[in-house]
Amino acid sequence: MPTIIHARYTLREGVLVEDLAIVVDGDAIIDAGTLSELVARYPGAGRVGGDDYILVPAFTNAHDHGRAVGTLALGVPDNFLELWLGHLARLPSIPPYLAALYSGLQLLGSGVTAVAHSHNPGSWSALTDEIPQALRGYAEAGIRVAMHPPIVDQNHLVYAEREHFLDMLPPDLRRRASDANAVDFSADDYFALLDDLYDNFHDNERHRAHIQASPAGGQWCGDELIIRACEWARARRTRVQMHMLETRYQRIYARKTWGASFIRHLEDIGALGDWLTLAHVVWVEDEDIEVLAERGVGVAHNISSNLRLRSGVAPIAKMAAAGVPVGIGLDGQTLDDDQDFLREMRLAWTIGNQSGMAAADLDAETVLRMGTDVAADITFGADVPLGVLEVGGLADLALLDSEAIRRRWAPASYPPRELLSALLLRRSQREHVRHVMVGGDWVLRDGEHLNIDARDIEREIWERLTFEARSQPSRLEACLRKFYRSWNDGDLPMLRR
Ligand SMILES: [Zn+2]
Structure with missing residues (x-):
């Protein structure tokens, strides 16, 4: 009826x-x-x-990790991304089904009915089991999900100059760091997993779940892997989501590696298109905004996360004015640690309007669309009729x-x-x-x-959690800070903003 x-x-x-x-x-x-x-x-x-x-x-959360509980409450205080990431491996693990179920419930309470879930594996060897469990959790909550199983194949320790970094460490740390974070999951394993998930879960009729490719971040994935992910997704008319230019050090990494900007490099290898969404994009260079707009690349904007992890403020007013589809994502790191999508839009709007009379304007209507139809387009694809009444x-x-x-x-x-x-x-x-x-x-x-x-x-989640006492900021963290402090973008003439 x-x-x-x-x-x-x-x-x-x-x-x-x-x-x-x-x-x-x-x-x-x-x-x-x-x-x-x-x-x-x-x-x-x-x-x-x-x-x-x-x-x-309803709103679409264009980028998140479905952790159920914020990382701060799990014992990892906010810090620079490069220092913060090292602690994620030590988070107490919440079963993926419960994490997704609870994350879905939290989001529905915020008016969000679709989420892009960028999965952080509890262990790489368990990834094959974790993803179906997470899909089941979201399905039970009754929320749509664009699932992003991750893959990384390089630069686990630092973005570049690994040997130089290892040389900076005292011997005991060097030994531990040199074999830390190894990923025991090959590209072939990954694409076999994607095929399997796609065949079993990708729902092109009711759009309850989409399976998408996710090279986790530009600096963590070689060109070959990124290209293969794009080809995999395009052949199946699904999408790719990738972390990109979240911090200034990622921008410097691109210059050090290719003598070009990250976006220019992705353009050169044919990895830009309207089937791609990039999360964060804080440190995009002005001339590359046009390239993103021309190629129809989506941007998932995570203002709270960018503030909490001291990454900076993405130029979303400029991107939106240039025609880049920008959607809002919570990244599991909202200002009040409460997955409040409405407050996140408010923050994006308020900070998105930057100082100076020459700055582009960002009006409320545009931001409301960043949370509704545009967010849905860059998460499920523009052909899926979500986010509009x-x-x-x-x-x-x-x-x-x-x-x-x-x-x-x-x-x-x-x-x-x-x-x-x-x-x-x-x-x-x-x-x-x-x-x-x-x-x-x-x-x-x-x-x-x-x-x-x-x-x-x-209650069930908290009963299962066991915490290790958190150590003082680690010695490795101090070394990482010293290492990246020497990456000075002022030395690179084309990197001014
Ligand atoms: Zn993220």
Whole structure:
């Protein structure tokens, strides 16, 4: 039976409009119009919503790791990425099924119905088992997932000049560091795993799960591996996601290695296209923004993570103005450690508007689209109708508590219509998400998941966790800091911003 969903305001292409209701039947939106039109057209239809709500397309989290619990709470304080990464291997392990289930529940509570999951393997040898478990966790939560099994094949210890770095270490550390982080998983193993996952889980009809290739990051993967991943994905009409230019040291690495920017190098090897999404892209060079736009490369923007790991601020206003599709991702590192997608959009908007009258503007409408249709495009592909409340679109949506967001609007005629999107973006937070639908099914009503009590899952996770006492910042960390401190981008004339 069809359901009419209506609200005081409906978000369409980043703009809040009045009296736009939709009809959902099966897993799709089958009609749209004013409430009175739709009631006349579908006299037997159910009805959900009302004047107390704002109706929005559900959000897509364009880059995350599905860790369930933030790394800080697991004993790893925020730090520079290059120093922080070394501690990830020591995180207490949460079974992938539980981690994905709980991550999915957290995201649904934030109005997110689709997530890009970049998997951090508990161990490489277990990767083949971990991915199906994570897929099962997300499926049980009722959230869509673009799954990114990772692969790396180089530069595990430092991005370049490994021998020089090892020479800097005292002998005992040198011995340990030289064989640390070895990856026992070949490219052939990886593509066999991708084939298997693709055949068993890639869902081209209902789009509950997509399997995508993920060379984990430019500096950690050789050209051959990156090219093979792109070819694998293109042959199957799926996508590639890769960490890229997250820190200034990655940018310097590209210059040291090829005498060219990272983006220029990817262009040279034929690895740029509209099937690719790059996560972070903080240290992109101005002239390369045009290249990304021309090639249709997606960018997943992770503002909180970039701040917490001291990476910097990505020029998203400039990228968006140039036509680069930028979507928002949480990276499991939101400002308040709460996976609040609405606050993340607010932060991206606020910091994205940079100082100086010559700076590009970033308006609320653009940022709301970065969380909805654009995020969905760069995560599942533009041919999958997610992130829009249009006839023919998949029925993924959220109803937000309009009164809670409105709280101080007065008099009744205020605010002017053109400021509505800005007010929504300035004030909304995860507590305002009341009802969430995924593919025509309600999964959250009145802020509660219909089938699963997230508190039970949370308890189960904490009961299983065992912590090792954290050592003082390690000696290796101090050496890494000294090593990268000597990588000075001021010495490279083309690297100014
Ligand atoms: Zn990431």
